[in-house]
Amino acid sequence: MSEPGVNDEEMSAARLMDLVDSVQAGMKSIENMQRQWVLLTATGSAANKRVTVSINAEGTVIETRFSDDIDDLSYAEIAKAVTEAAQNAATEMQRKTAGLTASLQEQSSRIPKLSELAPGALDVLDLVPAAPQVSLAPPDAPERLAAESEAMVFVDTEQSGRSVSQSGVTDSSW
Structure with a gap:
């Protein structure tokens, strides 16, 4: 219901100005x-703080430090600790970014959705699928290889929905 003395056009203009102000503040x-x-x-x-890794906002390693007693660990333990420390830094960065x-x-x-301004319209964010969880498995781990093989499904573009001549190349200039 409209306020007395205010027409729908004036109310629409006021709502639009509120939206513009909200977008500018955003x-x-x-x-x-x-x-x-x-x-x-x-x-x-x-590894009990023997390995410390620091990253920047993009997740790039910017510093790696070893404690004085790092030689108590084997090379395999150091490698594992570096990976774990980097993953811990990434988790901390996600927390900070959130x-x-x-x-x-x-x-x-607080900004009105498109569907609120134009009933029946789809909101763009409603169409975006949720991102899948990223694997923390090493490059050659069985779970990563299995996921990669599932993701690497290609369609034969020569045969996908169109008729293709099987006669081969016909341009005699080749």
């Missing part, structure tokens, strides 16, 4: 979050 929040994100680092340790983006997500939840 853009400023994104810029602020990006400035903070590029400065993030996270550190993880393993904390940084939480306020942005809360703010964006």
Whole structure:
């Protein structure tokens, strides 16, 4: 129901201006979050803190440190500890990134969805599938090889839905 003396067109214009203000505030929040994100680092340790790995916001290793008693470990134990420390740093980075983006997500939840402005319209985010969980298995682990073989299914493009001549190349200039 409209307010007395206010027509639907004026209400629509006011809602649109509110939306524009919300989007502008959201853009400023994104810029602020990006400035903070590029400065993030996270550190993880393993093997009783004998191995420490630090990463930047993109997950790139920026420092690896060994304690003075690292020689108590075998090469295999050191390798395993480096991997574990890097994974711990990545988990810490995910936590920090989630904390940084939480306020942005809360703010964006207040912006009206397209379906609220145009009933029946689909919201773009409703169409995005959830990302699958990334494997932590080493490159040659059986679970990774099995997943890769399942993902590597190719369609014969020559035979996919169109008729192809079986006579081969017919251009005599070859």
